[in-house]
Amino acid sequence: MQAACLLVFFLIPQAHANPILILGDSLSASYGMEQDKGWVHLLQQQSPEVTIINGSVSGETSAGGLRRLPALLDSTKAKRVFIELGGNDGLRGFSPKQLKNNLTKMILLAKDSGAEVLLSEVMVPPNYGPRYAKQFTQVYQELSSEQGVTLVPFFMTEIAIHPELMQADGIHPNEQAQPQIVSFIRPWLIDTQQPSE
Incomplete structure (x- = not known):
């Protein structure tokens, strides 16, 4: 309920300056911590x-x-859309074909609205098997090439290998990891942001 209320708050119409939409899952939704501690905030x-x-x-x-x-x-x-989705598809064993189809539709919708699209690479844990993991990762590489969108490397790659930066579940980054995510994401999302016309 708290997350829903916060989302409604963010979506109140207002004069946004160079609006950027983050469309993600728990990795971007401040899971396990206060909203103001998460990397997006x-x-x-x-x-x-x-x-x-x-x-x-x-x-x-x-x-x-x-x-x-x-x-x-x-x-x-939004003038820029950052899509960080697919992790929960992988954890549930959904087909890479289904994932690619959904991501393709999202990219096209964002482009049709006039927004620039950045796609976050997402990886699944190695225990899902090398074949599935490879097919899953290829989805993002293929979409970047086919749709001409920027592929942002998975920001969890250098965090997940450090237990002190992870929550007890071993899946989500903790509060201490959030500034590191900001440092990683900022050059992709902000430093290349074009000024409003």
């Missing part, structure tokens, strides 16, 4: 020249993101 604090709208929801799949995206694009008028 910290990035906003460091970047007053833009308005960052966090449309992330814990547990979100690519299908769920696809359902919510049209309303988010309409509400935010």
Whole structure:
């Protein structure tokens, strides 16, 4: 309920400055901590020249993101969309084909709205098997090439290998990891941001 209220707050129509929409899952939704401790909030604090709208929801799949995206694009008028989805598809063993289909539709919707799209690479744990893991990773590489969108390396790669930066579940980054995520994401999301016309 708290997350839903926060999302509604962010989507109140206002004059956004260079609006950026983050469409992600628990990795971007401040799972396991206060909202103001998460990387999206910290990035906003460091970047007053833009308005960052966090449309992330814990547990979100690519299908769920696809359902919510049209309303988010309409509400935010985002100029840049960062899609960080697929992890929950992988954890549930959904087919890479289904994942690619949903991500493709999201990319096309965002492009049709006039937004620039950045796609976050997502990886699954190695215990899902090398074949599935390879097919899963290839989805993002193929989409970047086929759709001409920027592929942002998975920000968890250098965090997940450090237990002190992870929550007890071994899946989610803890509060101490959030500034590191900001440092990683900022050059991709903010430093290349074009000024509003």
